[in-house]
Each structure stands twice: as structure tokens, then as C-alpha cells.
Amino acid sequence: MEKKQPELRVRRTRKLLWKALIELTTEKGYDSVTVKDITERAMINRVTFYRHYEDKNDLLMRGMDEIMDDLNERSEPPLTNWRVSVDQPPSNALVFFEHVQEYAQFYRVMLGKRGVPELGERMQRHIDTLFQERIELVRHTESSRIGKTLVPTDLAVYSISTTVMSIAKWWVDNDLPCTAQEIALYTTRLIVLGAYRSIGVEFELPEELRV
Amino acid sequence: MEKKQPELRVRRTRKLLWKALIELTTEKGYDSVTVKDITERAMINRVTFYRHYEDKNDLLMRGMDEIMDDLNERSEPPLTNWRVSVDQPPSNALVFFEHVQEYAQFYRVMLGKRGVPELGERMQRHIDTLFQERIELVRHTESSRIGKTLVPTDLAVYSISTTVMSIAKWWVDNDLPCTAQEIALYTTRLIVLGAYRSIGVEFELPEELRV
Amino acid sequence: MEKKQPELRVRRTRKLLWKALIELTTEKGYDSVTVKDITERAMINRVTFYRHYEDKNDLLMRGMDEIMDDLNERSEPPLTNWRVSVDQPPSNALVFFEHVQEYAQFYRVMLGKRGVPELGERMQRHIDTLFQERIELVRHTESSRIGKTLVPTDLAVYSISTTVMSIAKWWVDNDLPCTAQEIALYTTRLIVLGAYRSIGVEFELPEELRV
Amino acid sequence: MEKKQPELRVRRTRKLLWKALIELTTEKGYDSVTVKDITERAMINRVTFYRHYEDKNDLLMRGMDEIMDDLNERSEPPLTNWRVSVDQPPSNALVFFEHVQEYAQFYRVMLGKRGVPELGERMQRHIDTLFQERIELVRHTESSRIGKTLVPTDLAVYSISTTVMSIAKWWVDNDLPCTAQEIALYTTRLIVLGAYRSIGVEFELPEELRV
DNA sequence: ACGTAAGCGAGACGGTACGTCGCGTCTTACC
DNA sequence: GGTAAGACGCGACGTACCGTCTCGCTTACGT
Numbered sequence: 015m016e017k018k019q020p021e022l023r024v025r026r027t028r029k030l031l032w033k034a035l036i037e038l039t040t041e042k043g044y045d046s047v048t049v050k051d052i053t054e055r056a057m058i059n060r061v062t063f064y065r066h067y068e069d070k071n072d073l074l075m076r077g078m079d080e081i082m083d084d085l086n087e088r089s090e091p092p093l094t095n096w097r098v099s100v101d102q103p104p105s106n107a108l109v110f111f112e113h114v115q116e117y118a119q120f121y122r123v124m125l126g127k128r129g130v131p132e133l134g135e136r137m138q139r140h141i142d143t144l145f146q147e148r149i150e151l152v153r154h155t156e157s158s159r160i161g162k163t164l165v166p167t168d169l170a171v172y173s174i175s176t177t178v179m180s181i182a183k184w185w186v187d188n189d190l191p192c193t194a195q196e197i198a199l200y201t202t203r204l205i206v207l208g209a210y211r212s213i214g215v216e217f218e219l220p221e222e223l224r225v
Numbered sequence: 226m227e228k229k230q231p232e233l234r235v236r237r238t239r240k241l242l243w244k245a246l247i248e249l250t251t252e253k254g255y256d257s258v259t260v261k262d263i264t265e266r267a268m269i270n271r272v273t274f275y276r277h278y279e280d281k282n283d284l285l286m287r288g289m290d291e292i293m294d295d296l297n298e299r300s301e302p303p304l305t306n307w308r309v310s311v312d313q314p315p316s317n318a319l320v321f322f323e324h325v326q327e328y329a330q331f332y333r334v335m336l337g338k339r340g341v342p343e344l345g346e347r348m349q350r351h352i353d354t355l356f357q358e359r360i361e362l363v364r365h366t367e368s369s370r371i372g373k374t375l376v377p378t379d380l381a382v383y384s385i386s387t388t389v390m391s392i393a394k395w396w397v398d399n400d401l402p403c404t405a406q407e408i409a410l411y412t413t414r415l416i417v418l419g420a421y422r423s424i425g426v427e428f429e430l431p432e433e434l435r436v
Numbered sequence: 437m438e439k440k441q442p443e444l445r446v447r448r449t450r451k452l453l454w455k456a457l458i459e460l461t462t463e464k465g466y467d468s469v470t471v472k473d474i475t476e477r478a479m480i481n482r483v484t485f486y487r488h489y490e491d492k493n494d495l496l497m498r499g500m501d502e503i504m505d506d507l508n509e510r511s512e513p514p515l516t517n518w519r520v521s522v523d524q525p526p527s528n529a530l531v532f533f534e535h536v537q538e539y540a541q542f543y544r545v546m547l548g549k550r551g552v553p554e555l556g557e558r559m560q561r562h563i564d565t566l567f568q569e570r571i572e573l574v575r576h577t578e579s580s581r582i583g584k585t586l587v588p589t590d591l592a593v594y595s596i597s598t599t600v601m602s603i604a605k606w607w608v609d610n611d612l613p614c615t616a617q618e619i620a621l622y623t624t625r626l627i628v629l630g631a632y633r634s635i636g637v638e639f640e641l642p643e644e645l646r647v
Numbered sequence: 648m649e650k651k652q653p654e655l656r657v658r659r660t661r662k663l664l665w666k667a668l669i670e671l672t673t674e675k676g677y678d679s680v681t682v683k684d685i686t687e688r689a690m691i692n693r694v695t696f697y698r699h700y701e702d703k704n705d706l707l708m709r710g711m712d713e714i715m716d717d718l719n720e721r722s723e724p725p726l727t728n729w730r731v732s733v734d735q736p737p738s739n740a741l742v743f744f745e746h747v748q749e750y751a752q753f754y755r756v757m758l759g760k761r762g763v764p765e766l767g768e769r770m771q772r773h774i775d776t777l778f779q780e781r782i783e784l785v786r787h788t789e790s791s792r793i794g795k796t797l798v799p800t801d802l803a804v805y806s807i808s809t810t811v812m813s814i815a816k817w818w819v820d821n822d823l824p825c826t827a828q829e830i831a832l833y834t835t836r837l838i839v840l841g842a843y844r845s846i847g848v849e850f851e852l853p854e855e856l857r858v
Numbered sequence: 859a860c861g862t863a864a865g866c867g868a869g870a871c872g873g874t875a876c877g878t879c880g881c882g883t884c885t886t887a888c889c
Numbered sequence: 890g891g892t893a894a895g896a897c898g899c900g901a902c903g904t905a906c907c908g909t910c911t912c913g914c915t916t917a918c919g920t
Contacts, residue, residue: 021886023885027896045256048874048876050875058897058898059898059899060877060899061877061878061899062896064877065895065897068877069877131338131342132338135338164418165411165414165415166403169395170415172391172392172395173388173395173415176387177384177388180383180384180391181380181383181384184380184383184384192377203376203423204381204384204420204423205419207375207418208415208418209415209419211418211419212411212419232865232916233917233918234865234866234916235864259905259906259907260906260908261906269866270866270867270868270869271867271868272867272868272869272908272910273866275908443890443891445891445892446891467678470881471882480892482881482894482895483884483893483894484892487892490882491881549765553760554760557760586833586840587833587836587837588825591817594814594817595814598809599806599809599810602805602809603802603806606802606805622802625798626798626803626842627841629840629844630837630841630844630845631837631841633840634833634837634840656871656911657870681900682901682902682903683902692871692873693872694874694903694904694905695871695872698869698871701903702902
């Protein structure tokens with residue numbers, strides 16, 4: 015059973031408000047945007063705004079929810095037989111960056127300095143979850159040998175999710191200068207070489223990269 | 226020639242206002258703090274606040290300036306004969322984390338989710354500057370061999386400064402669970418193994434870490 | 437030809453709305469009553485209210501119309517051979533107070549301080565009309581002698597209608613402490629002794645009241 | 648020790664607001680006047696209004712207070728040796744109507760149908776107080792003989808204060824068609840002949856008025 | 859040490875935005 | 890055709906903060 019679609023007018027109103035929020039945040043930064051600004055831009059009465067959302071932040075959160083829901087639906091559970099590699103990004107990395115690409119304008123705005131730190135944190139939690147599961151799997155897979163730990167694991171995991179988020183930010187800020195496939199690969203390389211290596215997860219390294 | 230100290234009362238007023246800002250930001254987050262809050266906490270008349278600062282942000286920026294000045298004074302110019310190593314953090318890494326340690330309360334508050342993203346960005350720029358110079362040096366030093374580039378250099382540099390900042394945040398958020406020396410070492414390892422390696426900067430790796 | 441009765445549902449709706457208006461005015465005063473209050477109390481949809489009435493005041497006016505129509509139907513034209521007396525209220529005085537008695541709740545509410553001044557004014561106009569005709573008759577009837585005028589006639593007439601209305605208000609406010617016959621008599625006495633006398637209308641005064 | 652005058656600006660602000668209230672009430676009726684109307688007319692910021700008064704009604708009440716205070720200061724306590732007469736209004740009647748005359752614009756507006764019933768009630772209470780004391784005195788003065796009671800005393804007293812108020816209203820509504828002295832005399836006559844007589848208070852009646 | 863210029867407290871004020879309430883209109887769907 | 894349910898535009902409300910101004914008091918500094 016699927017949930018009933020709201021009325022046409024309601025959907026139109028909400029869409030216009032969301033659009034106005036993104037536009038205005040792009041123009042003057044999230045903090046500077048007022049509810050009045052949003053409703054004027056959307057050509058919606060201010061009171062009507064409050065009939066749908068508690069405040070500016072509520073509008074943002076609900077929009078973010080939808081986007082995060084979309085990401086969650088796309089993400090696959092971590093594979094059990096998974097090979098750590100510097101040549102092939104894992105499927106969820108690809109899913110993540112394709113998702114970012116799709117909502118590029120949104121992410122560019124919201125991850126920017128005048129955007130909403132909250133968004134980065136929510137996504138980071140999402141990534142944390144995926145990676146922690148993954149790392150456990152990786153550490154217990156025969157294809158990975160465990161070496162010496164150079165950095166505390168929790169610090170390394172934290173640095174991983176930060177790295178992913180910051181790369182996503184860099185990617186959209188620079189107007190997607192490469193494909194999702196490529197950026198996912200770069201991300202994988204940085205993480206696998208750095209954080210993974212630091213916590214002793216070993217991996218297949220092509221001959222020419224060996225030290 | 227030293228600049229004349231402001232009058233006693235003026236220094237007292239400014240100090241009280243700064244103290245109040247930090248306290249209140251700790252308690253309820255920077256955005257929620259109002260000028261009225263600050264002046265009430267500092268027991269300073271609201272008009273007096275405006276005699277010293279343009280607004281809440283001005284107060285913050287001037288405080289940040291002083292802290293950043295302190296950091297800049299401590300930082301040394303990058304060494305020309307510099308050896309990339311996973312065992313010994315470069316001196317500026319140590320300087321940086323010792324500085325963070327000194328102002329730990331300030332950084333904990335301001336880097337936190339209810340803090341001020343602006344601060345992170347200013348510091349990141351600082352770090353970017355240091356690292357870009359350093360990387361140039363490293364790449365042209367005979368002690369480092371240049372290998373294959375796995376990740377675009379600008380992306381790697383960006384990920385470096387992000388990593389440093391995020392580690393600093395993790396460090397203060399977790400109440401300095403290790404010494405400045407240690408955290409500087411971990412940071413160096415993550416960066417050297419990951420980002421440096423990705424852009425082909427090779428380094429001395431102890432025997433037992435070799436793949 | 438009688439006017440067609442509205443549909444059953446319509447009559448029910450209007451009756452419920454009227455009832456709710458009176459109740460709510462009793463409870464919190466006319467000004468504080470909102471259309472929403474009325475429709476909630478009447479368990480009628482707010483839009484339905486607007487299908488029947490323009491606004492809260494329209495509902496009141498139409499109800500008042502019906503009540504005033506009732507009063508007008510009962511009132512008799514002033515008699516030509518009419519004796520001014522302090523012992524016997526004229527028939528219309530009786531009609532008036534019996535009418536007030538019948539709609540006591542309504543009058544108590546609407547003449548009260550949180551009621552509707554408009555009502556008092558409409559009734560006062562009604563009374564004015566009756567009295568002006570009457571006074572003309574009285575002044576030209578041989579049974580009344582015209583004495584010296586102590587007060588301008590228009591002022592006296594104004595004071596008469598005010599007196600009647602204020603007595604009606606006093607009567608319902610004090611929960612009808614005497615019969616309609618009695619209150620009509622008191623009213624007549626106050627008017628005949630005061631206003632009538634002041635404009636020179638003389639009257640039969642029982643022996644024991646003479647000065 | 649006299650109470651300290653508020654600051655010049657404050658007095659100016661309040662005066663402008665009061666003036667605007669009276670003007671606007673004259674133009675469109677008290678109920679239709681909004682705080683926004685008042686502040687725009689007074690060229691005062693709306694927020695400043697709320698710094699001085701709780702709401703529109705508070706502004707009115709405080710203005711009324713001052714006017715009532717003025718009336719109270721002028722009114723004399725009822726004389727003990729007091730002669731009821733139809734030729735000479737008692738001094739307080741004169742005081743009252745002179746007061747009304749002075750604030751004629753205010754009373755015209757506020758006693759009118761689009762004015763504020765509250766005002767009439769406050770004044771009526773003032774008058775009630777004066778008259779009740781006076782009637783007690785009158786009834787126990789040798790110069791007045793007590794005759795038969797034709798109307799309940801409380802009803803008669805009520806009708807007195809109503810009469811005074813309604814005459815005041817008539818007077819200002821008709822643009823003061825006679826002097827305060829005259830209107831006070833008419834009022835006295837109506838009351839003395841009507842209500843006083845009805846409760847048995849006898850008085851000096853010139854020969855030609857005797858029945 | 860002491861007079862004076864500054865810093866400061868107190869609070870009125872104009873202004874922008876907030877979130878809420880009530881009004882009256884409109885549409886859709888039911889019966 | 891009467892009614893329910895509810896979205897919507899509109900105008901006013903009373904409040905919170907902002908940043909400015911003016912009026913006096915007091916206090917630390919320089920001569």
C-alpha cells in the first residue's frame with residue numbers, strides 16, 4: 015500500500031517553497047534567508063508557509079529527508095565477499111556520488127560555507143554507518159591481511175567519513191570536473207591508501223605502486 | 226614600537242564580552258546567542274557592546290584574529306631540506322596541535338556543530354597555504370621520488386587540509402585523548418600514506434610496513 | 437400569500453448558529469466571539485456559515501430583525517383618546533415589557549456591557565417613534581393641559597427613550613425582579629412625572645401625591 | 648512631592664498616539680481602528696506603541712483615567728445642607744457639564760454609537776456614587792419632606808445616572824446647543840421632577856408649576 | 859592630585875522578521 | 890442543492906532583536 019499523494023495545490027505550494035529556499039540560499043546564504051524572502055520568491059502567502067512548515071528549518075529538514083531517503087534506498091548493504099582495491103570503487107561509493115551528482119545544486123548550496131552544516135553531519139552519519147560495517151567485513155575477509163595499526167581505528171573511521179564528505183563538497187564546488195566513476199575512484203584510493211592502510215587493512219596494490 | 230594598550234576599562238569590557246560569547250556559544254550554540262544575551266552575561270550595557278564591535282560576528286572575528294595571529298606567529302616557514310616520514314611529524318604539525326590544545330575550549334565550541342563553520346574555513350586556508358608550499362618543496366627534493374599520480378593534486382591537497390581540520394575537531398571533541406605529539410603523528414601518517422602517496426610523493430617506509 | 441419556508445436543513449443550520457451566537461456572547465461577550473467559535477459550537481462547517489450570513493454581524497442583525505419584527509407586530513398605534521396617568525401604564529408599555537420578558541435572555545446578553553450597543557439604539561429608535569406620535573397626541577388632547585416648558589422638547593423625548601431602554605436593561609440584568617405590569621408602571625411614572633411634566637404635559641395626579 | 652514628569656520624547660509620543668486614537672475613532676469608529684492605523688497616523692513606530700501601552704484598549708483606558716481623574720478632582724463632596732430645587736442646579740452638576748464641555752470632542756466620539764460603551768459605564772459609576780450619597784443626605788434633610796414611594800429606589804437611582812449620561816451624550820452630539828449652566832438645569836429638573844419625586848423626595852416647586 | 863576626556867549605564871526609538879489568529883473565498887467530494 | 894473538509898490570500902496582532910541616538914554619571918589617565 016502506497017501512501018496517498020497530497021493534493022495538487024499542496025504539492026505545488028511545497029515545491030515552490032523548496033525551490034525558493036534553494037535559490038535564495040544560493041544567492042545570499044542560508045542564514046540570511048528569511049521566511050518572508052522565501053514566500054515572496056515563491057509567490058506564496060507567508061501564512062500559507064506556516065500551514066505547511068514550522069519554520070525555515072523545518073522546510074529544509076523535510077527536503078533533506080526526502081533526499082536522504084532517496085540515498086538510503088539506493089545504497090546497497092555491504093557485500094560480504096568484498097575485495098579492497100585501488101582500481102575499482104565499491105558499488106556504494108558509486109551510488110553515493112551519482113546521488114550527489116543528481117542533486118548537485120542542492121549539495122553545492124548546502125555544503126557551502128553559507129550553507130547548512132547540519133546537512134554534512136547527517137550525511138556523514140550515513141557514511142559512517144556504511145563504513146563501519148564495511149570495515150568489520152574487510153578486516154575479517156581472507157582477501158585482506160591485517161597489518162600493523164598506525165592510527166587509532168575510531169580516528170581513522172572519522173577521517174574516512176570526513177574525507178568522503180569533503181571530496182563530495184570539492185566535487186560540486188568545482189562543478190563536477192570529472193565523472194562520478196572517477197571521483198568515486200579517487201575517493202577510494204585516498205581512503206584505501208591512507209585510512210585503511212593506517213589501521214592495517216591491506217589490499218591489492220598494483221606492482222608499480224609498491225614501495 | 227609597541228602599540229598603545231587600550232584603557233583598562235576598555236580591556237575589561239572586551240574581555241568580559243569575549244568570555245560571555247564563548248560561554249553562551251557553549252551553552253546554546255553560536256546562532257542562538259544574541260547580543261542581548263552576551264551583554265547580560267557580561268553585565269555590560271548593550272550600547273557599550275556596539276561601541277566596541279559592529280555586531281556579534283565582529284566580536285567573534287576579532288577574537289579569532291588574535292588566535293590566528295598567535296598560530297601564525299608560531300608556525301615556521303616550511304623547511305627546504307625536509308624528509309617525509311611516517312615516524313616523525315613535521316614541526317609545524319606539532320605547533321598546530323599544541324596551539325589547538327592551548328585554545329581547546331575555544332576550538333571545541335567553534336568547530337562543533339553549533340559552532341561557526343567560518344572558523345574551520347579560516348584555519349583550513351591557513352593549512353592549505355602551508356601544505357601547498359610544502360608539497361612543492363617535497364616534490365622537488367631529491368629525498369622524495371615522484372611516483373605515479375593516482376588522484377588530482379588539487380583534490381589531494383584539499384583532502385589534506387580537511388583531514389587536518391577534522392582530526393583537530395575529533396581531538397578536542399574527544400577531550401584530547403592523546404598528546405599533541407601523538408595526534409600530530411597520526412595526522413602525518415594518514416596524510417603521508419594517503420594523500421601524499423596518491424600524488425606520487427614517496428617516502429621512507431619502515432621495513433615492517435612495506436607491502 | 438405566505439413566504440416559502442426554507443429547507444429543513446437550512447432552518448436547522450440557522451437555528452444552531454443563532455443559538456451558538458447567543459451562548460457564546462453570554463460567555464465571553466459579543467466582541468470576543470469569532471465565526472470559528474460559533475461554527476464549532478454549532479458543529480457547523482465554517483464555510484457553511486458564510487453561505488448563510490455575510491459575517492458575524494449579519495447573523496446578529498437578522499436575528500435582531502426577527503425579534504424587532506415581533507415587537508412591531510405587537511405594538512399598537514397610539515390611541516387618540518388617551519389619558520396620561522401615573523396609575524395605569526399605556527398598553528404599548530406593557531406590550532414592550534412583555535416582549536422583553538419573552539426574549540429576556542437575548543436582551544440581557546445584548547444590552548449588557550459586553551453586548552451590542554447597536555441593539556439598544558435600534559430599540560430606542562422604535563420607542564422614539566412611538567413616543568413622538570404619542571406626545572403630539574397628548575399635547576393636543578383636551579384631557580391634558582399644557583403648562584410651562586421647563587426643558588426643550590427634543591431633549592425630553594430623548595431622555596424618555598433612554599429611560600425606557602435603561603429600565604429594560606435594569607429589569608433583565610436584575611433577573612426580572614417584578615412583573616411586566618409593575619415595571620411598565622414604574623417606567624410610566626418616572627416618565628410622566630419627569631419628562632412629561634418638564635414639557636408641560638399635565639396629568640391626573642392622585643390626591644395623596646399632590647404637592 | 649509631585650510625581651516626576653516623564654521624559655520629553657515620551658510625553659510627545661504618548662500625546663501623538665492619543666491624538667491619533669481620537670481622530671481615527673472619529674473617522675471610522677473605535678472598533679475599526681487598528682494599532683497600525685494609530686501608529687501610522689501618529690508617525691510612531693508600531694513597536695514603540697507597544698513599549699508604552701499593552702494594546703489599543705490600554706491606550707484608551709489610560710487616557711480615560713486622566714480625564715476621569717480631572718473630573719474627580721473637580722467634583723466636590725455633596726453638601727450637607729443642600730436644598731433640592733428646580734431652579735438652581737447643584738454645583739457638581741455644573742462641574743460635570745463643564746468638564747464634559749471641555750473634553751467635548753472626546754466625549755462626542757466615545758459616547759457615540761461607534762465609540763466605547765465602557766466609557767459611559769465608568770462615568771455612570773462616578774455619577775452613581777455622587778447621587779447615592781446625595782440622596783441619602785436629601786432624604787434626611789429637614790428641608791425635604793419624604794412622600795410616598797412610587798418607584799423602587801434602586802431603579803430610580805439607576806434611571807438618574809442613565810439620564811445624566813444620556814443628556815451629556817445628547818448635548819455633545821448636538822454640538823453643545825446650550826450652555827453648561829442651562830443643560831445642568833434641565834438635567835436637574837428632569838431628575839428632580841421624575842426620579843426624586845418618584846422616591847418621595849419633595850422639593851421647592853414654584854407656584855405656577857404646582858398641580 | 860586632580861581636572862577632563864573617555865568610557866559607560868540607562869532607556870527611547872525606528873526598523874525587520876517572527877509565528878499566530880481570524881477573516882472571507884475557493885475547490886473538491888459526498889449525499 | 891446543502892454540507893464537510895481544508896487550502897489559500899490577506900491583514901493585524903504582539904514579541905524579539907537589531908542598531909542608533911541622547912542624556913547624564915563616573916572613572917582612569919595625563920599633566
